[in-house]
Amino acid sequence: MPVTIRDVARASGVHISTVSRTFSAPHLVNPETRVRVLACAEDLGYRPNRAARALITGRTHNIGLIIADIANPFFPPLIKAAEGQARHRDYHIFVADTNEDPMAEEELVHALAKQVDGVLLCSPRMSNSLIEQLSREVPLVVINRQVTGLPCVVMDVGQGARSAIEHLAGLGHTAIGLLSGPRGSWTSREIRRAAAAAARAGGAELTVLGPNPPTEHGGLALAEHVQRSGVTAVLAYNDLMAIGLIEGLDALGVRVPQDVSVVGIDDIALSRLTRPKLTTVATPTAAAGRTAVDMLLQQDTDAPRGPRGAGRGTAVGARRTTAQVMLQTELVIRDSTGPAAGTGSPGAVRVGPDPHRPADPGRPRAATGGAVAS
């Protein structure tokens, strides 16, 4: 039933190799023959069997994308960007979800290894050593984590956290809480480190709460804890937690930002729609997706694999280009942050449940990290 290269060959009166070349090396076949073959192929609805092609070329033209949690709105823009970039280069992205489970991550890498040309590992929760080990099985690009010797693309959340803390300190907050993320998250560690340093520099005290699941519920569950802890401002691991926290605080009668200021990280679409609109650190997720695909494909062309490849010729462990890209982040100030209670900041009189600052429509002020590539 499925139409193969042989059917096309028969229909157009040429050998299968000519049909093959019509698709994979058109310049090697006579223009007349080419159009005839193409016509027949079109006619029969022929499409090359990628599995068979992969068997011999060693290239599937597929890319695996392993995600901690598709339901986290942080990821979809990244996925879409990666898909777009891949399609652009005649690759397909296969997305898989791990439910934040390190075991599932490993299992998925194994399962995908033979069906894809490389894997994008997004926000991995497993250990660095395991990642390195897996990278020997299939080309890997790690997103949201730095692993030495492996190509990575990370966001400069450190700079983002620093900006956020400075922003809060500037508003007079001296007792700041940090809602940390899930265990195993590189990003969470990075945020914590930077926030601690910034708090010290700004004369504020940082209280770390966590680790927590990086969800609305994770934030909501901490509301009471935050209230009791006496902090007047909070930086959350991500927007989802920040939004959950605000919800939880609201239920307790704690007003944001009048009583407590809240800052998120990610700038998901939703953060513009909550009330109050969320102050947050915007991360360039789409750019990360695109970059990761590019890096993987680059790495792939550098060191081709497959039976006919010259792979054996190059020394094992030879100097590979393992670029580490860091993308800059940006603090977006909206309505969930305000002067510390009891602080006489200039223009601090704010009334009502929905304060609107003038001149703060989109992304007004920006504090950015630098872009580095090595």
Place this chain on the structure above:
Amino acid sequence: MPVTIRDVARASGVHISTVSRTFSAPHLVNPETRVRVLACAEDLGYRPNRAARALITGRTHNIGLIIADIANPFFPPLIKAAEGQARHRDYHIFVADTNEDPMAEEELVHALAKQVDGVLLCSPRMSNSLIEQLSREVPLVVINRQVTGLPCVVMDVGQGARSAIEHLAGLGHTAIGLLSGPRGSWTSREIRRAAAAAARAGGAELTVLGPNPPTEHGGLALAEHVQRSGVTAVLAYNDLMAIGLIEGLDALGVRVPQDVSVVGIDDIALSRLTRPKLTTVATPTAAAGRTAVDMLLQQDTDAPRGPRGAGRGTAVGARRTTAQVMLQTELVIRDSTGPAAGTGSPGAVRVGPDPHRPADPGRPRAATGGAVAS
């Protein structure tokens, strides 16, 4: 570099066919041999090449899942459920996103056809005839749309819309707006039909606004229109639009639910977190994902394909089991709906921006559609 069946055979001193059988038909090989082979395989880190296997068995053990928009929080639970169910049966799900583009849908089905054993087409925007045509190329299960002759799983949004309209009419609303969804959406048509009938029956007038993009922005952009139209209640195509609309109305100084009641559809996680909490029609998305996978795999075992299959023996167009499953929906009443302005409903006095009804924590009252399978 990649370890093949041949390496394992050499290491364990048997023929490759024995290795193959060790994995695909263990009962045919001597227990002693089996453990030895397995040990060698484990040792070398051997994993069968699924592409090569697919070439001969005709089964890839992959399932394609084509989604209109991953960024719409409606889909992730469905994706996760489908992935779980598939993994359970030793299948993998490959997710692809079409950006609500009918052309991309068709392209993706073609691209996936040869690499998967079947495709789940979720909320397709293309025409029925095109879907039927594509179903001849690869087994298809359609989600959120009824196509005669094809296995489908749909939610009973008609019943949901009916319940929503009845709820609104019961609150005294006589001028109700309907924010319809994207062009080409079966669900949108279904909602519209049911809502119109229910409005007529309930003595209310229904104003249809749309089609619209099914996003927050799609809802937000309609706020002014809704305000001008004079309706006192709105049913939106989905929660995202409802939330966007509420946001937009808020910016215009229109209060929900005091001035306008809003009902969504889907019951995405977010709807519990907005203020006011959204009244909405809950759809069983996870169940839909699981069911669709089951139906596809069922269909697959019924009519095996592949070179060695007995497919030729069965008459083309023979009676296939093309089940059409309808899953029931449920109206969840929260805080975004209230009595029509000027109506003296009992207990209608509501003050403040954040009304909390007693005894409405989760999903209190329920109006459900029936479950049908044919």
Place this chain on the structure above:
DNA sequence: TGGCTGGCTGCAAAGGTTTGCAGTGAAGAA
């Protein structure tokens, strides 16, 4: 002892494609 059974294993074809190599024929050069 001879024949049969049954458990296990090996052989080889098959699946759809790519690709190095060789062959063909025509055009151009000598």
Place this chain on the structure above:
DNA sequence: TTCTTCACTGCAAACCTTTGCAGCCAGCCA
């Protein structure tokens, strides 16, 4: 005219696995 060149095409091996068939051997029965 003959040789060379060149553009194009065909041949066949290879990729990795599955599976029908046949072979082998031990054990059993008569």
